[in-house]
Amino acid sequence: MSTLSASQSVCSVYMDPSVTTWNSTTALNTAVAMNTAGMDTVALTISPSGTFTAGSIIFEVYDGAAWVYIKSARLSSYNTDSTFQLPNSTLQGWTVPTAGYPQFRFRLSTAITGTGVATITSIVSGAPDTSIVTAGLDPTQALHPGALTLNAQQFVAVSGSSAQSSAVNSSTNRVVLTSTTGCWVAFGSNPTASASAGSIYLPPNVVSPAYTVIPGVTKVAAIQASGAGSLSIQESV
Numbered sequence: 001m002s003t004l005s006a007s008q009s010v011c012s013v014y015m016d017p018s019v020t021t022w023n024s025t026t027a028l029n030t031a032v033a034m035n036t037a038g039m040d041t042v043a044l045t046i047s048p049s050g051t052f053t054a055g056s057i058i059f060e061v062y063d064g065a066a067w068v069y070i071k072s073a074r075l076s077s078y079n080t081d082s083t084f085q086l087p088n089s090t091l092q093g094w095t096v097p098t099a100g101y102p103q104f105r106f107r108l109s110t111a112i113t114g115t116g117v118a119t120i121t122s123i124v125s126g127a128p129d130t131s132i133v134t135a136g137l138d139p140t141q142a143l144h145p146g147a148l149t150l151n152a153q154q155f156v157a158v159s160g161s162s163a164q165s166s167a168v169n170s171s172t173n174r175v176v177l178t179s180t181t182g183c184w185v186a187f188g189s190n191p192t193a194s195a196s197a198g199s200i201y202l203p204p205n206v207v208s209p210a211y212t213v214i215p216g217v218t219k220v221a222a223i224q225a226s227g228a229g230s231l232s233i234q235e236s237v
Contacts, residue, residue: 014126016123018123019121021120024116028109031107034105035124036061039099040099041128042096043096046086050116051115051116055110057120072095082212086116098124150234152169152235157230158223158229162221163221165220168216172235172236174211175220175235178232180205183229186220189218199223
């Protein structure tokens, strides 16, 4: 086993910056992916200029089977984001935690309209993610009116066929699920649940962890694993 001598040093690896420019000619779902295997974070900045009437950029990581949304720590506050809305926005930066994920990408999830230009800079890094604190309050940020309360609640009848909820509210960022019966659940804009890859098993009468969703878009689908029952969807900001 080797050890570090007094003359040796440990340093973090930083890849060369990658700069991308998107505007109204950029096709919907255009994505820029980067290799993050063995790396810990991606430093990401988006600088909008000009006028945007629509356009959003989503942050995703590859888990070995599918691309999934990832919450990233905003540098200017304690907030986290998985989507950046271009209209009425200014320069913003994030630290994206990519440890354990072989790839990260940012994707144009809503097409850009208007004369605006979004300049996106990313740097893959081996530096550990220390950006998200366990608890804290930013005195410069007002609490969201619904930060300490449920945002909404939905119920889905669980049966032998996949059934969908309605799309979550436009201010909902995450959901917590509870079912009276064992079931399989799936997320998306038009999901179909199945007892196979692509769905998540939810045991009966167990509160799930909070799942990140796309505000106003994500629906939850469920199908029974054994018997019929009810799925409770608690929406939160």
